[in-house]
Amino acid sequence: MAAEKTDSVILSLTPYRETSCILRLFTQTHGLLHGVAKGVRKFGKSSIPLDRGFLIESLVYYKPNRDLHTLGSLHVSNFFPGIRSNITKSIIRDIALELYLKTIPQSEPHPKLFNLIVDFFTAIDGLPRSEILFPILWRFIHEYCSLAGFGIDARACGKCGIDIRYNRADAMSVSDDKYFLNIGSGALVCKKCMPSKNGTGYKINDTGVNMGIEVDADGLLDGSVVRFMDNIDNDFPQYPSKNDRLRITELLLLYCRHHFDIRGRFNSAEFIKSF
Numbered sequence: 001m002a003a004e005k006t007d008s009v010i011l012s013l014t015p016y017r018e019t020s021c022i023l024r025l026f027t028q029t030h031g032l033l034h035g036v037a038k039g040v041r042k043f044g045k046s047s048i049p050l051d052r053g054f055l056i057e058s059l060v061y062y063k064p065n066r067d068l069h070t071l072g073s074l075h076v077s078n079f080f081p082g083i084r085s086n087i088t089k090s091i092i093r094d095i096a097l098e099l100y101l102k103t104i105p106q107s108e109p110h111p112k113l114f115n116l117i118v119d120f121f122t123a124i125d126g127l128p129r130s131e132i133l134f135p136i137l138w139r140f141i142h143e144y145c146s147l148a149g150f151g152i153d154a155r156a157c158g159k160c161g162i163d164i165r166y167n168r169a170d171a172m173s174v175s176d177d178k179y180f181l182n183i184g185s186g187a188l189v190c191k192k193c194m195p196s197k198n199g200t201g202y203k204i205n206d207t208g209v210n211m212g213i214e215v216d217a218d219g220l221l222d223g224s225v226v227r228f229m230d231n232i233d234n235d236f237p238q239y240p241s242k243n244d245r246l247r248i249t250e251l252l253l254l255y256c257r258h259h260f261d262i263r264g265r266f267n268s269a270e271f272i273k274s275f
């Protein structure tokens with residue numbers, strides 16, 4: 001039984017017996033993995049107890065075709081203190097963890113997805129401007145969807161093909177229009193091509209996923225969000241209102257639920273509403 005050293009993110013953890021934990025990990029080398037960490041709950045007073053969202057380094061005694069592996073020499077590389085001490089950052093972290101937990105069924109390596117979530121946590125951990133936390137979450141979800149093979153095309157209108165990042169009248173100035181997200185295809189539709197609200201077949205209801213199709217006001221993405229997702233701007237232009245923070249987050253999670261066929265809502269996203 002060979003031991004491999006690997007980095008991983010703790011997606012969730014469950015106490016196990018007297019002093020151990022079962023960790024659901026997203027590892028750099030094996031993707032999703034369940035591991036038993038023995039004796040981790042008898043740390044001394046000065047040490048930090050393990051928690052979800054931590055980046056750890058450990059040995060994995062990997063046994064092919066087994067569901068549960070043994071972990072050893074566990075070491076916390078980064079517990080992201082800036083996230084732990086900030087409630088909004090913690091909620092945003094939990095949305096990312098829940099996205100991974102709900103959508104990654106296979107135990108196979110995904111080094112890009114591993115880097116994506118580590119980079120995301122690193123970015124929000126040290127972020128002094130809390131107003132761009134949600135835009136950074138949106139970009140993270142957008143990049144995640146792209147890596148999973150169903151990214152939203154944030155450059156051109158899915159119907160007329162026009163570059164939606166700029167005003168049509170003046171190609172140099174950025175557009176503040178809103179764009180319609182077609183949940184099924186991942187295309188954005190410009191104002192000119194947008195179907196009318198009462199048009200045929202375009203309706204998303206609360207449970208969304210099974211309806212499969214497009215629109216109403218809740219299916220709109222703002223121009224600044226679109227450009228930010230596409231990495232054109234280094235900075236998010238304005239502080240999104242509470243309403244927009246919830247609406248856009250919900251819309252992007254609805255998009256994920258549709259494409260990953262997730263029935264249930266995101267608990268972490270429900271929590272923001274009550275917060």
Ligand SMILES: [Zn+2]
Pocket residue numbers: 157158159160161162189190191192193
């Ligand atoms: Zn168009």
